Amino acid sequence: MRDENPVGCRVCGAPLATAVRGRPPVYCSRGCQAKAYRRRAGARGRAAAPPAATEPTAPRTEGGSRRQQIAEAVWRIAAERGLEAASMREVAAAAGVSLRVVQYHFGSKHGLLVAALHLLHEENERRARARMARLADPADLRAVLGAVLGEFLPLDEQRRRALRVFVAYYVRSLNDPALAEVFLHDAQPVERLVAGLIRQACAAGGGPAPGLDPEREADLLVSGVTGLGMDVLHGRRTLADVRTTLDYHLDRILPAR
Amino acid sequence: MRDENPVGCRVCGAPLATAVRGRPPVYCSRGCQAKAYRRRAGARGRAAAPPAATEPTAPRTEGGSRRQQIAEAVWRIAAERGLEAASMREVAAAAGVSLRVVQYHFGSKHGLLVAALHLLHEENERRARARMARLADPADLRAVLGAVLGEFLPLDEQRRRALRVFVAYYVRSLNDPALAEVFLHDAQPVERLVAGLIRQACAAGGGPAPGLDPEREADLLVSGVTGLGMDVLHGRRTLADVRTTLDYHLDRILPAR
DNA sequence: GCATCATTGATACAGTCGTATCAAGCAACC
DNA sequence: GGTTGCTTGATACGACTGTATCAATGATGC
Numbered sequence: 001m002r003d004e005n006p007v008g009c010r011v012c013g014a015p016l017a018t019a020v021r022g023r024p025p026v027y028c029s030r031g032c033q034a035k036a037y038r039r040r041a042g043a044r045g046r047a048a049a050p051p052a053a054t055e056p057t058a059p060r061t062e063g064g065s066r067r068q069q070i071a072e073a074v075w076r077i078a079a080e081r082g083l084e085a086a087s088m089r090e091v092a093a094a095a096g097v098s099l100r101v102v103q104y105h106f107g108s109k110h111g112l113l114v115a116a117l118h119l120l121h122e123e124n125e126r127r128a129r130a131r132m133a134r135l136a137d138p139a140d141l142r143a144v145l146g147a148v149l150g151e152f153l154p155l156d157e158q159r160r161r162a163l164r165v166f167v168a169y170y171v172r173s174l175n176d177p178a179l180a181e182v183f184l185h186d187a188q189p190v191e192r193l194v195a196g197l198i199r200q201a202c203a204a205g206g207g208p209a210p211g212l213d214p215e216r217e218a219d220l221l222v223s224g225v226t227g228l229g230m231d232v233l234h235g236r237r238t239l240a241d242v243r244t245t246l247d248y249h250l251d252r253i254l255p256a257r
Numbered sequence: 258m259r260d261e262n263p264v265g266c267r268v269c270g271a272p273l274a275t276a277v278r279g280r281p282p283v284y285c286s287r288g289c290q291a292k293a294y295r296r297r298a299g300a301r302g303r304a305a306a307p308p309a310a311t312e313p314t315a316p317r318t319e320g321g322s323r324r325q326q327i328a329e330a331v332w333r334i335a336a337e338r339g340l341e342a343a344s345m346r347e348v349a350a351a352a353g354v355s356l357r358v359v360q361y362h363f364g365s366k367h368g369l370l371v372a373a374l375h376l377l378h379e380e381n382e383r384r385a386r387a388r389m390a391r392l393a394d395p396a397d398l399r400a401v402l403g404a405v406l407g408e409f410l411p412l413d414e415q416r417r418r419a420l421r422v423f424v425a426y427y428v429r430s431l432n433d434p435a436l437a438e439v440f441l442h443d444a445q446p447v448e449r450l451v452a453g454l455i456r457q458a459c460a461a462g463g464g465p466a467p468g469l470d471p472e473r474e475a476d477l478l479v480s481g482v483t484g485l486g487m488d489v490l491h492g493r494r495t496l497a498d499v500r501t502t503l504d505y506h507l508d509r510i511l512p513a514r
Numbered sequence: 515g516c517a518t519c520a521t522t523g524a525t526a527c528a529g530t531c532g533t534a535t536c537a538a539g540c541a542a543c544c
Numbered sequence: 545g546g547t548t549g550c551t552t553g554a555t556a557c558g559a560c561t562g563t564a565t566c567a568a569t570g571a572t573g574c
Binding site for chain 1: 545
């Protein structure tokens with residue numbers, strides 16, 4: 001409901017332009033606006049005493065950059081209610097910013113989704129590295145292997161949410177080339193890592209099992225653990241069941257000590 | 258744009274009720290409408306000669322029931338552009354029916370999605386059975402096993418589309434209990450089937466491999482082949498690569514003949 | 515001729531969506 | 545003081561969504 005009888009400029013009282021779209025004008029010119037601003041700034045300066053220790057980038061440090069903050073809202077919504085619930089307005093509200101801010105920092109919804117996926121990959125890798133660094137015995141190759149594969153299972157709320165967001169994005173990427181490119185470009189070959197670990201463990205253990213192909217074992221392990229994780233999300237399997245299956249296969253592949 | 262000056266009843270010319278919503282009235286009463294209908298029916302009867310051989314359920318037989326026809330439209334859209342593109346109007350257009358027909362047969366959009374998923378499961382099982390029946394040598398247990406697992410790979414356009422629809426529904430089911438229930442209820446335990454085949458093949462072959470657990474092998478095989486199929490959809494793997502991996506594991510599990 | 519049934523046609527409504535537009539806020543430079 | 549640039553607030557627009565409403569269609573039975 002636009003004000004039907006507009007008053008004049010707040011500073012000089014001159015009549016205002018009657019823009020029918022966008023924010024209603026309050027000043028007659030840029031100069032009057034600047035004048036009003038300087039008045040406010042002066043009042044603040046006198047009231048707030050000396051400038052004191054002003055934190056210059058306060059909001060930046062208390063939760064990452066603005067983009068990061070908004071991207072996290074996307075993940076949160078996608079994990080809780082699915083990507084189709086992540087509208088611009090919902091994301092803005094969840095991030096505690098206005099719709100305009102989301103528009104400004106990401107340009108379009110598509111830009112937002114792509115950027116959020118990009119940041120998600122980085123975030124997940126950061127967290128994975130942190131968990132790997134916290135391993136009890138980094139020389140225990142079987143434990144390392146288990147930890148790598150465990151990154152794809154909903155073992156805690158963090159990974160559970162990450163997996164939900166991941167599959168939501170995966171499905172969308174099937175019909176969105178830009179998202180698919182982020183997936184294919186960012187995802188490093190975990191299979192290579194797993195195959196290397198298997199090879200190392202075989203060399204360290206008794207000997208290379210006859211006829212065992214680390215690459216093929218890694219391929220099925222990685223894709224299998226992803227599928228098993230999805231089943232857990234779905235409620236089709238229990239985490240304990242998956243653990244048992246995984247232990248069986250690790251026992252099978254790795255040489256007994 | 259509603260007609261501003263309504264004319265009278267088509268039959269008796271009496272003034273019409275001025276309903277502001279819904280379809281505009283043309284007759285003043287139900288009786289006048291019936292009268293008009295009988296006139297048309299009489300004209301048709303005289304023009305079309307004897308009643309001839311009227312196909313009573315003609316539209317039913319030329320492509321399944323109405324519900325089936327609409328559900329197929331849902332699958333088509335979901336496979337090509339994702340489930341979020343499957344609006345009521347899009348589905349109706351793709352099925353060649355009116356929006357109202359979709360509303361009538363499924364009640365709500367949610368009802369449509371649930372029913373379409375239900376019918377999809379039936380359809381996929383039908384097709385899988387048909388392909389299994391066409392196997393060259395049904396006694397070749399390894400071939401049977403490969404065919405069962407192959408149902409989850411995008412080996413042709415049909416299965417490719419089925420897989421795309423499947424994952425789209427899977428993701429949505431994570432936030433939709435009704436869909437999740439359809440998934441959990443309809444999906445029969447393929448793992449059991451695979452485990453049974455492995456056991457049979459072991460018994461028929463040389464002997465049961467030492468320390469081999471058919472259940473655990475089946476678990477990783479089924480979830481793994483699903484994940485590999487998703488990678489193929491994504492373009493992260495080639496079908497040939499998946500075939501090689503699968504052959505390796507079948508060789509590993511099944512006793513050499 | 516009339517009532518009734520399941521089905522379909524023709525709208526209408528209230529809301530949400532992504533996006534666009536214009537102006538204010540704030541700070542720096544001239 | 546005036547201008548410029550980046551950021552944000554306050555709307556507005558048009559398209560689309562799911563759903564609801566009322567009537568017509570075609571057929572059957574009384």
